[in-house]
Amino acid sequence: MKKIILFFALVVVGLSTLQAQDANNRWLIGIGVNAVDTYPTNVGDSHFPGQSWWTDEYFNATDHWNIAPYPSSLTVSRYLGGNFSFGVFGSVNKISKVGDASTYLGKQIDDFSYYGVDGFFKYSFNTEGAFEPFLKIGGGYSWIDTVGAGTLNGGAGFNWWFTKKKNVALNFQSTYKHSFEDYLIPHFQHNVGIAYKFGGKDTDGDGIKDSEDACPEVAGLPEFNGCPDSDNDGVQDSEDECPEVAGLKELNGCPDSDGDGVADKDDRCPDAAGSKELNGCPDSDGDGVVDIDDKCPNEAGPASNNGCPEVVVDNTQELIDALAKTIFFEFDSARLTPDNQITLNKIADLIEKTDKTYNLTIEGYADNVGPKSYNQTLSEKRAKAVADYLTSTGVAPADVSTVGFGENNPVADNKTKEGRAENRRSEIKITLVSK
Template sequence: MKNLSRLLFAMLLVLGYSNVNAQDQNNPWQITIGVNAVDGYPSGDGAPFSETFGDELFNATDHWNILPSLSTISVSKYLSDGFSFGIAGSLNKIDKWGDISKAPDVTNKVDDLSYYAIDGTIKYNFLEGKTIDPFVGVGGGYTWIDEIGAGTVNGTLGFNVWFSENVGLTLQSSYKHAFEDYLDTHFQHSAGLSIKFGGTDTDGDGIYDKDDACPDVAGLEAFNGCPDSDGDGIEDSKDDCPNEAGLAELNGCPDTDGDGIADNKDNCPTVAGLKALAGCPDADGDGVTDADDKCPNTAGPAANKGCPWPDTDGDGVLDKDDKCPDVKGTVANNGCPEVTETVQKQLNEYAKTILFDTGKASIKSQSEAVLGDIINILKEYSTAKFTVEGHTDSVGSEKLNQRLSDSRANSVKEYLVSHGIDAFRLSALGYGESKPIDSNKTRAGRANNRRVEINLAK
């Protein structure tokens, strides 16, 4: 009963140790249950480094004590870089212990002795993560045979054969060197089923947090545990449209109209269009999208909403460049009619007949008709600028004549402006008696010199 208590105590230690540390790596825990064999014949003469040491190591018939039932349990915790630490508890029944010293070839039979052991081991796995995983270990423990117990220092060799990520077969052999003479040095072999467990999978996607690039969100193994919400084969973190299935070449976004422009960047997602126009069509190729093109089938500039510029007056100058779009003109004069010599002559024929009160700048009422004719000509040539010039004869002082010519020129200008001619188109200038066109010695000549001219400004 005491021995059974020892074994239960050992198992409690083992199970208690399994809950000491946090489980923070993939399958950091390994539990192994199986059978063990105790070999009390490590060497023919008892010396651990003699020539005959281990010469009958595999003589299981004569020397191995095997309890054909569950007789060993161990738990180990992975540390890092292939190292782990474990505790094992085992029991056995001893009925043979080496050979009789006086008869070296005769097995030393003993009464059924109880064997109990608890051992701690630091192991190093050479091929971590491989199907066949050899290891070595070193450690120590305490072993009882019946009521006698002693400490041991242990060396271990073994290997795991993993059938899956979590389940495998473990075979190992330990050399246990006792510190007390009353406990013989011996071997203990074991074979058992091993199960690895304890990996954390926060999001429950079957991928342990250690290997999960998105440990808090359930995902796919193909994407290291990250999700693909729309199922288009592109993980959400690299998908510009994670909630809509799309194309890899468009970073996971759809292209409904198939024009090579993702819907989220396509201003016309249901109609195939041009990249330069943000996915919208341009039937006439004028660079204006059909939706904004007032003439979608006829090319025209964007400034005219996709329609060609008109030439209302048919003078060869488009309305956009024509300063007189409703009046036929010349290209040289920006679409406006040019003042010809004939027109200029007609203006001055009219201007000569403007009458003033004697010695004054006031225009006589009978000149209104001819001034109306002048106004009509000026309006016809609406972009042309003119100079209203005043002239006198030589009667009177030169200073007086200059002042009178200025006043009469300005009087005509003011009349024209008051009847609809833009002031900026007209200037007024008096020349006095300096530019006669006839002799001032005759009455008729002086009458010709008293005149107003309206000339095209150069």
């Protein structure tokens, strides 16, 4: 008996060194205390012909149960799949009560030894939850004193997995063992003990077995199915765009130092709150040029001028002075000379730079040589030649009109050669309107 007690003590010590198990571990080992009940076991049993049904006084532990006062049972089983397990149950006990009898097989009952070795198939009704009821069926061999025989067994029980990882349980079970030999009395065997699950592989040592570990080769956390969260920001590394720096879930694990809703990695201005449209940078003057690029961050201005307001030069007088120049033509011609083009180019440039709206009227004139009708047409051609040139340089056609005055309104005496040259001309009149 001392050897048996030592054996169970070693099992208990061994169990204390097991790593944490989980619900998917295929191996289970249990240690417990068993009770053998030989009364009653069937109607008209050959040993006790006056007794009744199997369950008569089933819970009468005081009068009928033989309870070992020490660890007296050992269970080892392996999960097969589909809620089925196969295992071996071994037990020892002392028999001092065999129903109401005082003798057994012709011997005075006096702490007969009891040994049992049984194989069983177990079906569990709930392999995931804390409460796991089950049924057992199998067979084995039991000895009372020195008499042994084979038995056919059936039983029921439950495990209550009470640890967080559901790897340690309280085990309760009751098994009926029926012998077909007259020399071994059929009996019940009850057992209560502790069960442990173990044996699942945990490559990364994070306490989560490979079968449930989404990252089996990298230590991680249970809430992420075994995957790591290196920066402890609540976003696992595989989904964290900034796995080495703690950040926000809504920014996929990246930080937002200035709180503008733009992750620092995408923020051109991570230390100054800005807008998403401007890549996280502020635009103090609202001109569309961010402050870091804006040479005048407190004054609105176009991007073409680096965010600074453009300085508008009033060139009105210069334009008026340029327009005061007369465009002169050769005799009987409406062709612009190179000097005319230089003058008109300057006028077009000044018009482009003005900040005012305007209307141009191009007037054409002729001398009095030739018929008046001819000179009228020639003056109109001269006005149109000037207008066409200006619009070709970018002046809006809608802002230009022409008129011909023929021989009218001479500025010099047509009786002289010099006077007639001054009258062959075109004048530009402008009307300016402030914007």
